[in-house]
Every structure is written in structure tokens, then in C-alpha cells.
Amino acid sequence: MAVPRPIATRYARSGDVRIAYQVVGQGPFDLVFVPGFISNLDLHWEDEGYSRLLSRLSTFSRLILFDKRGTGLSDRVDTNALPSLETRMDDVRAVMDAAGSSRAAILGASEGAPMAILFAATYPERTRSLVLYAGYAHFHKWVMDPARLQGFIDAAETCWGTGATLQNFAPGRLDDIRFATWWARFERLSASPTAAAALARMNAEIDVRGVLGSIRAPTLLIHRRNDARVDPDASRYLARKIPGARLAEIRGRDHPIWTGDVNRVADLIEEFLTGTHAPPDTERVLAALLVTRISDTARLGDRMWSERSQRFHETWRMLVGRHGGRVADRHGEVMISRFDGPARAIRCAAALREAAQGIGIASAQGVHVGEVEARGPPSGLTMRVAIQIAEHAGRGSILASRLVADLAAGSGLRFSDGGRVVLDELDDPLALVEVTSEQHLEPACRSRMPVAAEPSALTVRENEVVALIADGKSNAAIAAELNLSEHTVKRHVANILMKLDLPSRAAAAAFAVRQTGPDGP
Incomplete structure (x- = not known):
């Protein structure tokens, strides 16, 4: 899906403060997204998960985004006199007024949920419906006790801007160098260290339990079952206290709304707000999965191996994108990528093999073609078979199922017999092939010369x-x-x-x- 970039960043006046906002999409109703702890309107579009979420939301709504006062592109405020939750809630109203929205659905994520709750209770006539992701009503009860909060503040004051807080929000992405680098910039460009510590203290004072019974808007609650930051019991409590609220618990540990299965979150929101959600063209599609394993064969030592491994992971992401694929998943030194066609997967595997040799590490790769879910990370039989093929591949080799060779006919790729292997997942032995070479066709304008390699x-x-x-x-x-x-x-x-x-x-x-x-x- 193409990412609809926002046309412009505008500013709404809320008292003496200007709040930065963007409007994306032209759907039949307005959806106001109230962000979490920190935000930056420009950086949101640089992260794949965040931009995918915003793209999905903007396909069925006119999406209104903003940075809360003191964060991102909005005016900075006195950290010794941070605004109350009520004042920040008024910022939502100011943004809606500036965007010409008289009534909207409100989506509050994490720390944005209490603001959304207070707005829905205070301005029921302007609240079409309410969606709360990883929300809570009382900070100390469901997010951090005072001791943990102080530890978070101490770390923020000394390490803010380095990405050190990532472990508190998305521990599953710690090994994702690209995301971790983006997260460090996200910290720096969303708030200063002093502001981040002050915001954390202000959030600790949140308690909106007393207004939950006043909410009359239809309400959907979404929470990941193993959320690393906000206890899932927080949403279960909201479900009991908000009249008629629906709770959807989904798989996952990483806390931010734009991590994990973003499409699942968007589907739930779309179905709730529209009564349906646009299904993909097909629920399952044919795809080629490439599983790449790397290993240290020269006993490099932990430090040198870590450096070379990190370098290869960065190269992997670049080469997968260059060959028209998508980074799908990673488990330590096993990387999974997805391609629309097997020839692309094989050519990427060849480039990765060469890259690994240049870096000084060993690679082994497996390719398999089969049906996978159209959305979300690959899973099921196709992925398990691809992983096992990669496990059977020797150092420096590219092993594939026979079906890959059959579908790549005419691509110029050459294969040799790789024998058969018995896999736990299959009733019959699987025929394998090994990639041997690729025929490089010269442009038609050049005369075809006999091979005269040096x-x-x-x-x-x-x-x-x-x-x-x-x-x-x-x-x-x-x-x-x-x-x-x-x-x-x-x-x-x-x-x-x-x-x-x-x-x-x-x-x-x-x-x-x-x-x-x-x-x-």
C-alpha cells in the first residue's frame, strides 16, 4: 500500500500554545488520533510500521494527527509547570476546531487514552465513538509503581536520546538496528531529557477512574495480551467500567500501537468504526520465502562477530528491499524475507551470499514457495518448511524446493539436483535443488560473442x-x-x-x- 504523505503541518492555537497537526485522507468521518507518551508528526512517516498504520486509518477516515503540547512539533512548555490532563484534553478540541471537525471518532493510544477518555466524557456531542489502545485509567496501578517510575526517570535524565527506553516499550525490537536507531531519533526529536522526565511525572498523576461511567460513546478497547508497558488488566477494568465497551485482546508483547501486527489493529478499528473492514484481495497469497542463516566459522570473538553480524543485518535489509522483497521476521541470526516471485528471492539470496563472504561470515539459505497469509508476518507450513530447508543448506549454499525451480523457469537461473529430504511437516520427502548460477543475458544491441572469460x-x-x-x-x-x-x-x-x-x-x-x-x- 502506498503511504499517503501528509500535505502540510499546520498549527492550532490552544490558549497561548500552538499545537502542530496534520490531516490525511478524505474518508466519510473524522478520526482524531491522540498519541502516547511522546510523538513527532514528521518522524511517524519514517517508520514502516507507523506509516502503515496511518495509511490504513486514512483509507476509511479523514485522519487528524497532532503532537501534544510540549512534544514533537508543538510548542515547548515550562517543564516546571506542565499542563494538567484537562488542559491537554482541551488541545484535542482546539485541533478539531482548526481542522473543521465538529464531531469525530477519538483514538487514544497508551498515555493518549486518558486524554481521549476525558474528552469523550466532557464533550459527548463531539465524540462519535471511542477507541482506546493499551489504555488505562490509573498510572501507578497499571503502568508503573513509584519505584519503577523513578528508575525510568533516572534513566531518561541520563540516557535520553540514545534509544535506551526502547526496552521499556518494545523489547522485541531491541535487536532491530534500524528500528532502534529510529527510536533514538524519535526520543531526541520528540522531547528533551528534562521534558521527558517531567512528562513521566505528569503521567504518573493520571487517574480518570471517576469519569468512566459517564462515557456514552460506543467504545472499543484493544490490548496486547503480553503488553510490556501497560498491564492488560487495565483494559479489562475499562471494559467493566465503561458502559457497553467491547474488549479485543490480541497477541503481542511490544507496546506501541505501530509495532507488531499493525494490520490486525487497523482491521479491528475499521470494523468497529464502519461496521465492516475492506478485506484483502485474497486472504492467502502465493509467496516465496527466503530464510537466511549466518554463522561465525573463524572464531572471531564476541566483539568482532557482533560487529560483522550487525553489518550483515543492515546489508540484509538493504538488499531485500533492493530486490523487491519485504523484511518479514528475524530471530537472532535467522532472517526471513518475503518476495512476490521465486526468481527475486533467489537473486537476493545470491547477493546476500556474496555480501556475507565480503564481510567474512558464513551464510546458508533456503527458499520455498507456498501460500501465506496476505497480512501480517509469515507463519504456518510454508514458513516452517522454508526454515527447515535453510537448516539443511550447507555453508555458502542456496537450497530451494523443486517447486522454486519449476516456477523460475525462463528466468536465467540454473539449478542442480539437491536430493530429497524428509521433513517433519510433510508426508513425502521433499525434492530439493541447489542454485548453481545465473545466465546473464546481454542487451540485444550488442553482438553475441563466444565465451572468452579471463x-x-x-x-x-x-x-x-x-x-x-x-x-x-x-x-x-x-x-x-x-x-x-x-x-x-x-x-x-x-x-x-x-x-x-x-x-x-x-x-x-x-x-x-x-x-x-x-x-x-
Whole structure:
């Protein structure tokens, strides 16, 4: 889905303070999004999850976004005299007035939920409906006790802007270098260290339990069952106290509304506010999953391995995007990406193999094609089979199911028989293929010349291997003569065929003979 970037940032006057806001979409009703602890209207669009959420919401509503006073693009305020919840709630009304919204659905996320609750109770005529994500009515009871709060404030005052608070909000994203870097900028550009500490103290005073029974707007509550920041019991309490409220508990641990299964959250909100939600074109689609494993084979030591591993993870994200894929999931040194076609997945795997070699680490990759859910991270049989294929792949190899080769016919990719493997998930052994090379087609405007590759394109070891191929020796015999594993020889053969743009071992043998015979150099 294309991300609808906001046209402009505008400012609403609320008392003596100006509140930054944006309006996105042209839906039949207004939806005001009240953000959590901190926010920054510009940075929201730089994060994939956040922009996807806002994109979804703006497809069925006119979405009104704003930064609360003291945060993001809105006016800074005196940290010694922070506004009350009531004053901040009035900011919602000021933004609605400036945006020309007389009545709206209100979405309050996390710390934004108490503001949304107070607004709905105070201005029922302006509240079409109420959605509370990871909301609470009393801070100390369901978010942090005084001791934990003081620890959070101490950390904020010394480490704010480094991304150190990520562990409090989204511990599942700590190993996601790209997200962690974005989070550090999110901290710095949303509030100063002093303001962040003051905001935390102000939030600790929140207690709107007394107004819950006054809410008359239809209310939906959404909470992740293992939320790392706000106890799920907070929403269960709201469900008991807000008349007619509905509670939807979903899977997940990371707290921010824009993390985890964002599409599930958007579906619930859309169905509640519109009575239905637009289904995807198909619930399940055919996709190619690439599972990449990396390992340390040189006993680099923890520090050097950590540096190289981090470098590869960053390269992985870049190459997956460059080859038209999507980063799907990551578990330590196992990375899963998703592609619309198997050829793209294979070409990305080849690029990743080369990148791993350049960084000085080992890779092994598996590719499988099958049906996956159209939305959310891949799961089910297709993913489990892809993971097991990657587990069977040797160092430096790209192993795929036979179906991948069948669907990639005509792509210029070449495969060799990879045997069969028995997987727990399948009744019958799965036929495998190994990627050997890719045929590089020259532009039609250039004359097609016979292969005349330079032997210098090969490494010393590869020249040894190709010479033995010319002698008619098998991979096993070459492995024995050069004191290598048979799998390493297979990898050398694959590299030779790819570098010389040759279709087979026989062609490689002919190449070696030409280089050493009377017609050779």
C-alpha cells in the first residue's frame, strides 16, 4: 500500500500554545488520533510500521494527527509547570476546531487514552465513538509503581536520546538496528531529557477512574495480551467500567500501537468504526520465502562477530528491499524475507551470499514457495518448511524446493539436483535443488560473442578446481585431492560457473582445456 504523505503541518492555537497537526485522507468521518507518551508528526512517516498504520486509518477516515503540547512539533512548555490532563484534553478540541471537525471518532493510544477518555466524557456531542489502545485509567496501578517510575526517570535524565527506553516499550525490537536507531531519533526529536522526565511525572498523576461511567460513546478497547508497558488488566477494568465497551485482546508483547501486527489493529478499528473492514484481495497469497542463516566459522570473538553480524543485518535489509522483497521476521541470526516471485528471492539470496563472504561470515539459505497469509508476518507450513530447508543448506549454499525451480523457469537461473529430504511437516520427502548460477543475458544491441572469460576472474583455489574438472574428476575426487569437504567443492563449482557464465561442468572443463592447450594463452 502506498503511504499517503501528509500535505502540510499546520498549527492550532490552544490558549497561548500552538499545537502542530496534520490531516490525511478524505474518508466519510473524522478520526482524531491522540498519541502516547511522546510523538513527532514528521518522524511517524519514517517508520514502516507507523506509516502503515496511518495509511490504513486514512483509507476509511479523514485522519487528524497532532503532537501534544510540549512534544514533537508543538510548542515547548515550562517543564516546571506542565499542563494538567484537562488542559491537554482541551488541545484535542482546539485541533478539531482548526481542522473543521465538529464531531469525530477519538483514538487514544497508551498515555493518549486518558486524554481521549476525558474528552469523550466532557464533550459527548463531539465524540462519535471511542477507541482506546493499551489504555488505562490509573498510572501507578497499571503502568508503573513509584519505584519503577523513578528508575525510568533516572534513566531518561541520563540516557535520553540514545534509544535506551526502547526496552521499556518494545523489547522485541531491541535487536532491530534500524528500528532502534529510529527510536533514538524519535526520543531526541520528540522531547528533551528534562521534558521527558517531567512528562513521566505528569503521567504518573493520571487517574480518570471517576469519569468512566459517564462515557456514552460506543467504545472499543484493544490490548496486547503480553503488553510490556501497560498491564492488560487495565483494559479489562475499562471494559467493566465503561458502559457497553467491547474488549479485543490480541497477541503481542511490544507496546506501541505501530509495532507488531499493525494490520490486525487497523482491521479491528475499521470494523468497529464502519461496521465492516475492506478485506484483502485474497486472504492467502502465493509467496516465496527466503530464510537466511549466518554463522561465525573463524572464531572471531564476541566483539568482532557482533560487529560483522550487525553489518550483515543492515546489508540484509538493504538488499531485500533492493530486490523487491519485504523484511518479514528475524530471530537472532535467522532472517526471513518475503518476495512476490521465486526468481527475486533467489537473486537476493545470491547477493546476500556474496555480501556475507565480503564481510567474512558464513551464510546458508533456503527458499520455498507456498501460500501465506496476505497480512501480517509469515507463519504456518510454508514458513516452517522454508526454515527447515535453510537448516539443511550447507555453508555458502542456496537450497530451494523443486517447486522454486519449476516456477523460475525462463528466468536465467540454473539449478542442480539437491536430493530429497524428509521433513517433519510433510508426508513425502521433499525434492530439493541447489542454485548453481545465473545466465546473464546481454542487451540485444550488442553482438553475441563466444565465451572468452579471463582465468584471472577465478581465485587460485577455483583455478585448481576447474583444472581437476577438466581431468574428469568428480566432486568427491576433487575434495579428496584438495583436502576439502565435498560441499565446499560444490560451492567452488557454482562460483566458477557463475563467474565464467558457463552452463555446465562440461563447459567449465572445455574452458580449462582451451586455457592450457595450444590455442590458449
